[in-house]
Amino acid sequence: MSSTNLPPATAAPTGRGAEGEHEDLTIRATHPPRPGRWLAALVAGLALVWVGWSIAVNPNLHWDVVVDYQFDAVVLQGLWVTIQLTVISMVLGVLIGVVAALMQISDSRILRTAALAYVWFFRGTPLLVQLIFWFNLGLIFPEFSLGIPFDGPKLASWSTNAIITGFVAALLGLTINEGAYMSEIVRAGLKSVDPGQQEAAESLGMPHRKVMLRVVLPQAMRVIVPPTGNQFISMLKTTSLVSVIAGADLLTVSQRIYLTNFEVIALLIVASIWYLVLTTVASIGQHFIERRFSRGYGTSVPLDRRIGSNLLFRRRRSADRP
């Protein structure tokens, strides 16, 4: 049988218009089989199911107690304290960090030295020690007074112990310690901005303060935000250190409860579930803030897609990326 007279199996482009006449060239290629991958996925899946099952049905874990205490008033009170401590100390810590970082790059040697000494001291000593120190400030300075320094006349004075409650000491300790770490993060961010940006702003006649606020800091934020999100998440859990100074944060109240009812594991699970909820909310917030500050850089992947692809079905989608 001769094939010479048969038309070609796929239609060749005819002489008419070039556009739209091609066959569909979309690539829908399949992968070669990957038995190793399937096996690994199977093993991992089975392991996950087994771990989940042995936790869920384990009689020693007292899930009924977990359910009872998850929304217990005392636990919620501790949760609220943890949120307050974290948010307030992070906000103030970031502000202190920005100021200390600006001091470190200033022209004044005194400001630079002061900022350097601050960072050196508060990063160099354990937070636990700092917390205990602030709580016991009354031992060193029994009273606070308003007036002329160096033993001059005083207008008013207060007992230190009345002012420095457990909560205030916790805030002082966490904030000042956080400020030292944040100042290094902010400094790295400021250094990442092209010096040409500052010159361009100065050549428009912008005063130094506005150059920093309107041009340098917003660009530095791109570098500052991710590690700050890390700090925030770390702070959520660091707040539990305040238990040593009679703080009443989430972990401390959970411990107090299990010391009376001996449900150690159950209450630690209750606390951990809340910590996971808080860190999840914090990461989502971080995604939004990161996107806000990556304006103009053309690399922002929409949040819904990022969270979706990161958490639910991590797939390679190189074609999607801009």
Add this chain to the structure above:
Amino acid sequence: MSAMVEAVGVRKTFGDLEVLRGIDMTVATGQVVCVVGPSGSGKSTFLRCINHLEEPQAGRIRVDGELIGYEEVGGRLRVLPEARLCRQRQSIGMVFQRFHLFPHRSAVENVMEGPVTVKGRRRERAREEALALLDRVGLADRAHHYPAQLSGGQQQRVAIARALAMAPKLMLFDEPTSALDPELVGEVLQVIKDLAADGMTMIVVTHEMGFAREVGDHLVFMDDGVIVEQGPPRDVLRSPRHDRTRAFLSKVL
């Protein structure tokens, strides 16, 4: 004609390196001065001294009669307070080799930035003026693009519009086309030519000799921190008198 720029005996050292060794230059109002010279000869440094991005160690620079960066009090110099230096800089536009647009702001926001934050213009008004300026540099349709979404030539034209938004009396250009692909040089030079035709006083550091010949009223050749030779661009380019000028021109022409 009055002098827009008067520089006398400007010296600048970085550590032991003497980069400017006594520069004198006068630019009349409405004049376009082109500055050429080999790399490292101090062209950028001199330009940056004019708007006080660099502090010279000696010499006086006056723009429109005003001493830049200092004031004379009882026969002695005193550093100007920041607010007054900023006011001086407002009347001196600068365009950089590498554009230095604000990457987190769109083209129109870049142009608005100066009027809004420095001059306290209302945003609506500043936006209208910025759009008009973008139109003037041929970028009306790119107003809402971010710098990363623009070509080099377009970015540089936005940068020129940003400088013009402050309504400067003097424009400084530091190799405005050196970072551009060859086919994009023309569009930027055209904008500068139009400015010259409108009577803007400009100092342009450039390697584009054709541009210098066509647009420049005056050509300055710098080498090793001094002005070696200057004069009408045609004369200097056609018949340079100094060996150093000849050697340089033979390399770039």
